[in-house]
Amino acid sequence: MSIIRYNPNDYVPSTFSSLVDRFFNESLTRNGGSVFVPKVDVIESDNAYEVHLAAPGLSKDDFKIEINDHSLTVSGERKFSNEKKEKNYHSIETQYGSFSRSFTLPENVDGTKINAKYNNGILELTIPKDEKKALKQVIKVS
Numbered sequence: 001m002s003i004i005r006y007n008p009n010d011y012v013p014s015t016f017s018s019l020v021d022r023f024f025n026e027s028l029t030r031n032g033g034s035v036f037v038p039k040v041d042v043i044e045s046d047n048a049y050e051v052h053l054a055a056p057g058l059s060k061d062d063f064k065i066e067i068n069d070h071s072l073t074v075s076g077e078r079k080f081s082n083e084k085k086e087k088n089y090h091s092i093e094t095q096y097g098s099f100s101r102s103f104t105l106p107e108n109v110d111g112t113k114i115n116a117k118y119n120n121g122i123l124e125l126t127i128p129k130d131e132k133k134a135l136k137q138v139i140k141v142s
Contacts, residue, residue: 036097040052049106058078071102072114111127
């Protein structure tokens with residue numbers, strides 16, 4: 001029998017999306033598979049959006065970045081490394097496998113000037129805003 005830490009939030013998902021994610025992710029791990037879904041931070045500044053994707057252990061050649069009709073998709077694969085078996089124990093805690101994360105881009109971005117760099121396990125995408133396509137307008141009442 002294994003010991004499982006109790007977390008009261010495990011039984012009541014905060015959103016429908018987290019319920020669906022939990023259902024599919026747990027069914028994969030219960031069947032012996034591993035799920036690797038990099039965590040993402042999205043930051044907006046006055047002149048750009050930044051997407052930071054945490055994927056340690058990969059190289060810059062492991063990523064595939066595509067833009068298709070206002071949709072940005074980052075995909076890749078973390079390959080399984082050698083497992084260690086010593087003194088009657090067997091341990092693999094690192095998640096591995098293929099992943100794909102997609103984001104809908106707003107209308108005010110310039111997709112031709114997206115910059116990507118990979119540094120210390122973080123893929124940083126900089127998506128500049130197009131000044132000509134400003135989404136915010138101020139209308140004065142006369």
